[in-house]
Amino acid sequence: MSTLCWLRRDLRLHDNQALSAALSEGETHLAFVFDTHILSKLQDKKDRRITFILDSLKEIEATLQKKGTSLHVLYGRPEEEIPKLASLLKASTVYVNRDYEPYAKERDKKVEQKLKALKIKFEQFKDAVFFEKREVLTNTGGLYKVFTPYKNKWLESFENTGKIISDFECPLKHLAKFENPENVLNKDWLKEIGFKPNPPLLPGGTQAAKKRLKKFTEELDQYAEMRNFPALEGTSGLSVYIRFGNISIRDMLRVATSSNSEGARVWLSELIWRDFYQMILDAYPHVTKGSFKREYDQIKYLGKEEDFLAWCQGETGYPIVDAAMRRLNETGLMHNRLRMVVASFLTKILLVDWRKGEAYFAEKLLDYDLAANNGGWQWSSSSGCDAQPYFRIFNPYTQSEKFDSEGKFIKKWVPELAHLGKKEIHRPDTLLNPQYFAPIVSYELNRQRCLAMYAVVAKQGKKTPIS
Numbered sequence: 123m124s125t126l127c128w129l130r131r132d133l134r135l136h137d138n139q140a141l142s143a144a145l146s147e148g149e150t151h152l153a154f155v156f157d158t159h160i161l162s163k164l165q166d167k168k169d170r171r172i173t174f175i176l177d178s179l180k181e182i183e184a185t186l187q188k189k190g191t192s193l194h195v196l197y198g199r200p201e202e203e204i205p206k207l208a209s210l211l212k213a214s215t216v217y218v219n220r221d222y223e224p225y226a227k228e229r230d231k232k233v234e235q236k237l238k239a240l241k242i243k244f245e246q247f248k249d250a251v252f253f254e255k256r257e258v259l260t261n262t263g264g265l266y267k268v269f270t271p272y273k274n275k276w277l278e279s280f281e282n283t284g285k286i287i288s289d290f291e292c293p294l295k296h297l298a299k300f301e302n303p304e305n306v307l308n309k310d311w312l313k314e315i316g317f318k319p320n321p322p323l324l325p326g327g328t329q330a331a332k333k334r335l336k337k338f339t340e341e342l343d344q345y346a347e348m349r350n351f352p353a354l355e356g357t358s359g360l361s362v363y364i365r366f367g368n369i370s371i372r373d374m375l376r377v378a379t380s381s382n383s384e385g386a387r388v389w390l391s392e393l394i395w396r397d398f399y400q401m402i403l404d405a406y407p408h409v410t411k412g413s414f415k416r417e418y419d420q421i422k423y424l425g426k427e428e429d430f431l432a433w434c435q436g437e438t439g440y441p442i443v444d445a446a447m448r449r450l451n452e453t454g455l456m457h458n459r460l461r462m463v464v465a466s467f468l469t470k471i472l473l474v475d476w477r478k479g480e481a482y483f484a485e486k487l488l489d490y491d492l493a494a495n496n497g498g499w500q501w502s503s504s505s506g507c508d509a510q511p512y513f514r515i516f517n518p519y520t521q522s523e524k525f526d527s528e529g530k531f532i533k534k535w536v537p538e539l540a541h542l543g544k545k546e547i548h549r550p551d552t553l554l555n556p557q558y559f560a561p562i563v564s565y566e567l568n569r570q571r572c573l574a575m576y577a578v579v580a581k582q583g584k585k586t587p588i589s
């Protein structure tokens with residue numbers, strides 16, 4: 123009997139729970155589906171993420187060919203393609219790693235039903251996160267809605283497992299052997315699926331991911347001091363690799379727990395944020411449509427479309443915001459500190475609905491991940507679980523002075539300000555002849571308007587506790 127392992131956001135051949143289970147069961151075929159439902163939503167036909175995925179698949183294919191086999195690369199709706207392939211291969215079971223996004227859950231349900239009708243089993247595994255679903259619970263058996271107690275319980279549960287981080291072995295000698303001349307290495311796949319190549323700054327694939335992880339391992343102990351400065355490479359830069367599963371969360375956790383330094387502890391905490399938001403998305407799928415704290419949906423955002431467009435283009439007259447947005451537009455990358463700054467600026471100073479910013483990030487970010495992005499936007503707009511209080515509003519000027527004090531990041535991405543000194547660069551509007559966009563709104567004025575806009579929630583909050 124053969125088995126079929128369907129790769130989705132786990133584009134790797136090592137430490138992969140579904141693949142490991144499939145290989146232990148029988149001769150395994152591997153498949154990936156370019157899902158037309160997802161592709162049809164991508165406006166930009168030069169979307170770098172498609173090149174990233176294709177490069178990851180090419181790396182997998184090259185390894186498979188050395189083992190005398192090949193990847194089945196399909197194009198269409200998974201609920202049609204996967205049962206068709208499984209049936210053709212006479213597979214007993216289809217193996218996948220669990221995906222917590224609402225669309226993916228719905229899709230997997232349909233695939234499972236179709237397979238059931240064909241008498242083929244569908245097995246799902248936990249792989250993308252360390253703890254999932256109800257594995258981290260409050261003492262009364264509920265789900266956490268606030269991060270710090272969740273993190274403490276996560277760490278306690280990790281301690282209780284004996285801090286064992288499994289490594290799911292994938293002996294590739296058990297792969298089914300076959301030749302496929304129609305493989306991704308030979309075909310002009312991008313063109314066939316209607317996209318154009320656009321190599322991202324970070325190349326796809328496990329080799330690149332492991333190289334980056336190795337480099338970061340040497341820098342881990344400095345993470346706590348370095349992580350907030352966008353001009354430095356103080357963070358791992360691994361988010362895109364974990365998003366597409368070129369490396370496993372266990373690969374990252376092994377590094378995070380390899381040192382007792384403050385840097386290692388803070389980095390581990392970031393990985394726990396990732397688990398937290400995946401759990402929230404899984405348990406509260408309404409967050410994809412509206413606020414986690416539902417009363418925040420009553421806010422009437424006052425922002426103007428033209429201000430939103432200026433934000434998108436990096437032309438707000440606020441140098442730190444403009445630099446961050448221009449880098450995003452050009453590379454698909456944005457530092458975490460700046461994600462918080464621009465998200466807070468859009469919602470609380472430009473008074474634009476957080477869902478518009480969330481959607482723009484979804485279109486542009488190389489590491490776009492529904493759970494983390496939604497969590498980040500709802501945190502910034504104060505509508506989410508364990509969000510910052512609504513009356514805390516990031517001041518883009520002081521953020522700029524604190525985290526880009528020399529103006530190095532601004533100078534790189536807003537070259538028209540490169541001639542300014544480190545004092546003026548954060549506020550060119552205070553100069554006599556600034557030669558730069560005037561701020562599209564006044565920070566002070568709109569800060570007050572924001573507090574008034576959120577007042578509806580403050581009134582509600584007195585009646586109903588918010589978390």
Ligand SMILES: Cc1cc2nc3c(=O)[nH]c(=O)nc-3n(C[C@H](O)[C@H](O)[C@H](O)COP(=O)(O)OP(=O)(O)OC[C@H]3O[C@@H](n4cnc5c(N)ncnc54)[C@H](O)[C@@H]3O)c2cc1C
Binds near residue numbers: 362490497502
């Ligand atoms: C408005 C907003 C939107 C965001 N959108 C995304 C997104 O679409 N995809 C995404 O992966 N992250 C998102 N984040 C979280 C964070 O900004 C990125 O994970 C981080 O910048 C990635 O860089 P890194 O790999 O160098 O991170 P590191 O600092 O090295 O952290 C290691 C890993 O931990 C995870 N992580 C770190 N911070 C967070 C966080 N706050 N929430 C969840 N996971 C985290 C990521 O997988 C990251 O790769 C968002 C944050 C905000 C405020």
